[in-house]
Amino acid sequence: xxxxxxxxxxxxxxxxxxxxxxxxxxxxxxxxxxxxxxxxxxxxxxxxxxxxxxxxxxxxxxxxxxxxxxxxxxxxxxxxxxxxxxxxxxxxxxxxxxxxxxxxxxxxxxxxxxxxxxxxxxxxxxxxxxxxxxxxxxxxxxxxxxxxxxxxxxxxxxxxxxxxxxxxxxxxxxxxxxxxxxxxxxxxxxxxxxxxxxxxxxxxxxxxxxxxxxxxxxxxxxxxxxxxxxxxxxxxxxxxxxxxxxxxxxxxxxxxxxxxxxxxxxxxxxxxxxxxxxxxxxxxxxxxxxxxxxxxxxxxxxxxxxxxxxxxxxxxxxxxxxxxxxxxxxxxxxxxxxxxxxxxxxxxx
Numbered sequence: 001x002x003x004x005x006x007x008x009x010x011x012x013x014x015x016x017x018x019x020x021x022x023x024x025x026x027x028x029x030x031x032x033x034x035x036x037x038x039x040x041x042x043x044x045x046x047x048x049x050x051x052x053x054x055x056x057x058x059x060x061x062x063x064x065x066x067x068x069x070x071x072x073x074x075x076x077x078x079x080x081x082x083x084x085x086x087x088x089x090x091x092x093x094x095x096x097x098x099x100x101x102x103x104x105x106x107x108x109x110x111x112x113x114x115x116x117x118x119x120x121x122x123x124x125x126x127x128x129x130x131x132x133x134x135x136x137x138x139x140x141x142x143x144x145x146x147x148x149x150x151x152x153x154x155x156x157x158x159x160x161x162x163x164x165x166x167x168x169x170x171x172x173x174x175x176x177x178x179x180x181x182x183x184x185x186x187x188x189x190x191x192x193x194x195x196x197x198x199x200x201x202x203x204x205x206x207x208x209x210x211x212x213x214x215x216x217x218x219x220x221x222x223x224x225x226x227x228x229x230x231x232x233x234x235x236x237x238x239x240x241x242x243x244x245x246x247x248x249x250x251x252x253x254x255x256x257x258x259x260x261x262x263x264x265x266x267x268x269x270x271x272x273x274x275x276x277x278x279x280x281x282x283x284x285x286x287x288x289x290x291x292x293x294x295x296x297x298x299x300x301x302x303x304x305x306x307x308x309x310x311x312x313x314x315x316x317x318x319x320x321x322x323x324x325x326x327x328x329x330x331x332x333x334x335x336x337x338x339x340x341x342x343x344x345x346x347x348x349x
Contacts, residue, residue, distance in 0.1 A: 029044070034236075034288065035287070037316060039316060040329055042330055043316070043330060047240070047241065047318070057245065059245075067124055068125075071125060072129055075132070075323065078324060079132045080132055080135075081135065083135075083139065084107070084139050085105045085106050085108075087102065087135075088105075089101070089103075089127070090103070092171045093167070094167045095164065096156075096160065099149060099167065099168055101168065103147075104134055104135060104137075104147070106139060106143065106144065108142060109142050110141075110142045110343060110346060111181060112180075112187075113143065113145070113146060113176060113179050114143050114187075114188045114190050114218065114342070115189045115190070115202075116146065116147045116190055117190070117198040118147065118149075118191060118192065119192040119193030119195045120152075120194055121249075121250030122253070130195075131147075133323050134147045140335075140339035143188075143342065148165060153250075153253045154254075157254065157255070162198060165202050166206075188217070188279075188346060189214045189216075190219065191218075191220065191222075193222065193291070194250075196221065196223070196295075197222050197269065199217050199218065199219055199222070200269040201265070202214070203217045207277050213279045214279045216281070216342075217278070218342055219281055219283045219298070220322050220338070221319055222283070223291050223294070224269050225294045225298075226255075226262040226267055226268050227262045227268055228294075230293035232289065232291065232294075233293070240289070240319065242319035243290075254267075255267065270301065275304075278307045280309070281310065282342060286317040286318055286319055287314060287315030289318055310341065312334075316330050321335070322335055
């Protein structure tokens with residue numbers, strides 16, 4: 001990103017943060033209505049600002065390092081540094097070496113731990129891009145959070161990220177009490193987008209291995225089927241941050257040369273032969289998200305298999321809203337509801 005573009009985006013974000021919620025609807029302009037949903041005004045203003053600065057997609061460049069840096073910069077604009085009791089970085093053992101993690105502990109917790117896998121198409125994202133989301137989850141849901149910096153493609157093709165994520169979950173179960181959970185069966189898994197995929201896959205691997213099941217799978221607009229272009233992937237292929245071009249690019253980085261097919265359940269957990277016996281799920285999808293339909297379908301298939309699935313559909317929002325809560329408006333309301341639901345689910349467990 002050029003210095004001028006960076007400055008424009010920073011100024012635009014700072015101005016948006018100061019615009020009263022009541023004025024955002026007028027500033028957003030003509031309402032965007034698609035497939036029965038009306039786009040949230042705060043999100044509409046943000047998308048307009050991103051388009052003006054050429055940052056209207058999570059990945060426009062074929063250069064991996066460039067896209068990673070753009071995501072870090074975008075995340076840095078939405079950092080509120082929500083206060084929590086303690087934050088600590090360290091490393092845990094993994095199948096191919098040490099895995100960096102960041103542990104968040106609330107001031108007063110409910111005795112549960114969320115092992116969190118960040119999004120970014122298996123190619124981008126790190127502990128810093130999702131620091132604010134993890135802080136807010138820890139603070140609002142009153143749960144400890146262990147954020148996992150799993151290996152990324154294309155340097156590490158599938159299933160490297162899956163292997164790191166499963167290893168991190170098993171390690172967390174073994175060290176549950178010292179990480180803030182009252183018992184090993186109080187450890188949940190969760191993540192956004194690609195991270196939601198990893199949480200779903202880890203849940204299936206734990207079941208199949210006869211390991212301790214996660215207390216909950218918290219799936220935030222997860223990618224769960226890379227084989228079918230559902231209607232939402234066509235409807236929202238351009239203009240709503242997660243583009244068809246970006247999805248295809250991430251898939252090629254993650255799967256190209258990996259030896260895994262897109263239909264492998266470690267890539268597309270929706271295609272697993274059997275979903276019975278999995279942990280309860282809290283699933284969130286967005287109305288203007290290409291991944292909306294597959295996320296909804298995964299929740300429906302879980303229910304059909306006898307797995308409790310709490311599906312929350314946020315019709316006015318886009319992919320990535322969980323990281324956009326500092327903007328206020330629709331994203332903030334959705335994240336507040338989700339963290340409250342997460343706390344309720346884990347309190348019952």
